[in-house]
Amino acid sequence: MDDDALSDNRRLWDRWTEINAGSDFYDVASFRDGRRPIRLADYEREEIGPVEVKTLLHLQCHFGLDTLSWARLGARVTGADFSEAGIAMARELATEVDLPATFVIANLYDLPTALDGEFDIVYTSRGVLGWLPDLDGWARVAAHFVKPGGFFYITEIHPVAQVFEGEGVKPGELRLIYPYWSHQESLRFDVKGSYADPTASTDGLVEHGWNHSLGEMVTALIDAGLRIDFLHEFDFVEWPVEFLVDGGDGRWRLPPGTKGELPLFFSVKATKPLIG
Numbered sequence: 001m002d003d004d005a006l007s008d009n010r011r012l013w014d015r016w017t018e019i020n021a022g023s024d025f026y027d028v029a030s031f032r033d034g035r036r037p038i039r040l041a042d043y044e045r046e047e048i049g050p051v052e053v054k055t056l057l058h059l060q061c062h063f064g065l066d067t068l069s070w071a072r073l074g075a076r077v078t079g080a081d082f083s084e085a086g087i088a089m090a091r092e093l094a095t096e097v098d099l100p101a102t103f104v105i106a107n108l109y110d111l112p113t114a115l116d117g118e119f120d121i122v123y124t125s126r127g128v129l130g131w132l133p134d135l136d137g138w139a140r141v142a143a144h145f146v147k148p149g150g151f152f153y154i155t156e157i158h159p160v161a162q163v164f165e166g167e168g169v170k171p172g173e174l175r176l177i178y179p180y181w182s183h184q185e186s187l188r189f190d191v192k193g194s195y196a197d198p199t200a201s202t203d204g205l206v207e208h209g210w211n212h213s214l215g216e217m218v219t220a221l222i223d224a225g226l227r228i229d230f231l232h233e234f235d236f237v238e239w240p241v242e243f244l245v246d247g248g249d250g251r252w253r254l255p256p257g258t259k260g261e262l263p264l265f266f267s268v269k270a271t272k273p274l275i276g
């Protein structure tokens with residue numbers, strides 16, 4: 001990965017951690033005081049099943065809200081992220097809510113040199129793949145940490161939803177402008193605020209992103225030695241998107257009355273076969 005792009009993205013995530021941690025979108029206060037003790041979607045809890053006493057590694061864990069939600073459900077959790085600010089906040093939060101958790105700072109591609117062990121579940125979710133230039137390398141890292149007989153799980157925005165203009169468009173206005181398949185050169189944007197607080201100041205910060213197709217992602221997981229158990233597609237995104245409308249349930253969908261359909265989110269579970 002290009003070092004400049006990596007540093008730009010890390011700088012951005014350090015600042016976004018500060019902004020996001022104080023935002024209504026994440027509402028950390030309700031996680032702390034137990035009003036909203038679990039910040040996970042119902043479908044992912046169902047698809048993953050019981051996690052009690054299982055070891056769970058959360059890749060790209062941000063400041064640990066989802067990681068600690070799994071801990072509240074009984075998993076023995078480890079979270080990893082390249083943002084020092086994110087991991088510092090995750091450790092602080094774990095102490096405050098008195099949950100055991102290990103948090104590791106590392107670029108995703110370097111994680112096998114920073115962390116030992118294999119896990120029953122390797123989990124990653126919501127806004128992760130677009131930061132990664134190399135999907136095959138990502139899949140190898142994910143598979144590396146799955147115990148034989150254990151599984152990898154991802155829930156993420158659908159790559160089809162990533163090809164449309166997301167700024168200055170109206171609900172239902174689908175303007176095809178971005179690549180669907182993996183590309184070498186990053187998509188570079190000047191950042192305005194954070195997805196959790198668009199009004200926050202982020203002057204001078206830039207973002208580098210990469211799109212990847214669904215087929216490339218599934219093939220990368222298979223090539224890394226995992227067996228796909230399911231691939232589910234959903235008709236919503238779990239954060240605001242300008243060409244969608246707010247369903248009032250924490251999900252954004254195509255406007256009512258839209259002709260035709262689009263997949264907007266997906267989940268994949270993939271098992272590492274037992275050897276021998």
Ligand SMILES: C[S@@+](CC[C@H](N)C(=O)[O-])C[C@H]1O[C@@H](n2cnc3c(N)ncnc32)[C@H](O)[C@@H]1O
Nearest residue numbers: 013060061062081082083107108125126127131
């Ligand atoms: C949208 S967050 C996903 C976390 C979770 N869905 C949430 O909302 O709390 C994306 C995370 O990817 C991390 N990230 C981006 N590029 C990375 C890289 N190369 N290595 C490790 N982490 C990375 C960022 O620091 C950020 O915490």
